[in-house]
Amino acid sequence: MLEDRSCLVPRDFPRESNWAACMNYSVDRIEAQRGKRPLEHNQENEVLQRKLPKRSDSPNGEVALDDQAGNQHNTADNSDSSSLIPVIGRDNSISCLIHCSRSDYGAIASLNTSFRSLIRSGELYRLRRQNGVVEHWVYFSCQLLEWEAFDPTRSRWMHLPSMDPNECFVFSDKESLAVGTELLVFGKEILSHVIYRYSILTNTWSSGMQMNAPRCLFGSASLREIAILAGGCDSQGKILSSAELYNSEKGTWKTLPSMNKPRKMCSAVFMDKKFYVIGGIGGTESISRLTCGEEYDLETGKWTEIPSMSPVRADADTPAASEAPPLVAVVNNDLYAADYAEMAVRKYDKKNKAWVSIGRLPERAASMNGWGLAFRACGDKLIVIGGPRAMGEGHIEVNAWVPSEGPPQWNLLGRKRSGSFVYNCAVMGC
Known part of the structure; x- marks a missing residue:
């Protein structure tokens, strides 16, 4: 919990719920202290329109600063980096930041190195989650x-x-999953499965992470910082019933109990705080559509089969493997x-x-x-x-x-x- 320092906030600090206005107030106070006239703000792009060093905007709001301009800017702005915005203090600074749109984080990150470090560390996103933002x-x-x-x-x-990646990955079957602040893309290289991970904190791709039981054509869903992957095929094409839980904050994979039925090309969702796997292909011949679903209770660690949960059309003439997962x-x-x-x-x-x-x-x-x-x-x-x-x-x-x-x-x-x-x-x- 953040310490309540409302008694330390200046009298003219904005009290309404417009957190971008709070950011504008704070930056303008800093400009005024330097003898500069505060910039006018456009209502839609209040923070983005400020004078900043050259940058290239990225999908997470991360900014690729020109090194020289960025260093000069940070030297000027970072007189008290520990408090972020010295006028209002660190805690109030963070309270403002977690309520700003992450589209604006790139512009905010260029204000000083402390802002940039805070955003790239992932701490802001953990605080956003704790505060329901x-x-x-x-x-x-x-x-x-x-x-x-x-x-x-x-x-x-x-x-x-x-x-x-290499050409094999380009043309292999791929699944994707967003969890925490990461986008994971699963595919196959020549001899093994591979996971490419995009981080919104750094605006970069990396690889090298591995599941306990690598797979493709699985069902997956995420809930805040965790995700569960179930079923799919191994590198030899065997249909799996196993499942794993990934924690994006810890970077760990945990093997879960196996489902009642092996299945591939299935879908998955979180609902009512439980994880559901729906449809797919399996059965004794491994070519049949599965109309049942399975429910995984995170508290008990048990799977329960649910009949007729898949929205498969009974009159479908298309071969099961030709249809997309539900x-x-x-x-x-x-x-x-x-x-x-x-x-x-x-x-x-x-x-x-x-x-x-x-x-x-x-x-x-x-x-x-x-x-x-x-x-x-x-x-x-x-x-x-x-x-x-x-x-x-x-x-x-x-x-x-x-x-x-x-x-x-x-x-x-x-x-x-x-x-x-x-x-x-x-x-x-x-």
């Missing part, structure tokens, strides 16, 4: 090695640095599915253990047997990422619907020229 950004790939980030609040598109997402502990064949949205009735159609998907959200279409939860919204089929370069669209506001009514949040096939997608909330 969460922003959900969407990360997706429409090119084999290229990733985009989308901020749905500001409708802002950002490009991540390119990955640099397109499912959870908002406010309610489970939804995208039926790509009927272009419908379905909701899971927990009491009757049945799926009910409740509306339509966006009309321009095309797919190939479910492949190429992303259906995700993004805070209190369901989002669909995709686009109409097109030869060559097309457009990608992000559509959103808030289930608590009534039947599906999709709003277009963003549209840009891009490939219209989504290879991988993950939502990071931090």
Whole structure:
């Protein structure tokens, strides 16, 4: 808990809930102390519009400062780095920072080295989580090695640095997962599985991390700083029933009890503080669709099989391996599915253990047997990422619907020229 130092805050310090205004106040006071007139602030970009050294903005707000300009800037601004903003003290400085949008963290990081160290350490994100401050950004790939980030609040598109794997990884099956402040991309190199990790703290990719039992084609979901991965295939193609828990803060993998059934090409979600694996392929012949789901209780460490939990269509004629894993997402502990064949949205009735159609998907959200279409939860919204089929370069669209506001009514949040096939997608909330 942060110490309450409200009695130390100057009388003219902003008291309203506009935390960006607090940051502006503090920076202006610093400028005034240097004999400079405070800069005027644009309401939408209050912090970003300040005079800063040359930088390249990145998807996490991280800033690549010009070394010389950055050193000069830090020398001038870092007279009392331990208190961040000396006028209001360290604790009040942090209180302001955790309520600022992480889109602004790049500009804030360039104020002095203490700000930069605080943001890059991950401490701010831990404090945001403790105080219930969460922003959900969407990360997706429409090119084999290229990733985009989308901020749905500001409708802002950002490009991540390119990955640099070998050709085998480029063309292998890949899964993605956002957990804590990391985006993980799982694939296969020539002789082994590999994980590439993108950190929003450093705006860089790295590799070398390994699961206890490497796998692909698994189901996964994250809850704050932890994630669970279940099922999938090993390097010999054997379908697995095993599961692992990853803690992004500790960087550790923990083997969990195995599921009741081995399965691959399944989906997973967290709901009601439990982890669910839904659908997939398994059975005695390892080629059958599984209509059941499995529930993992984190407190008891036990799996429970749930009949008819997968939104698989009973009349499907397409071979099981040709269909994408179930397109499912959870908002406010309610489970939804995208039926790509009927272009419908379905909701899971927990009491009757049945799926009910409740509306339509966006009309321009095309797919190939479910492949190429992303259906995700993004805070209190369901989002669909995709686009109409097109030869060559097309457009990608992000559509959103808030289930608590009534039947599906999709709003277009963003549209840009891009490939219209989504290879991988993950939502990071931090």
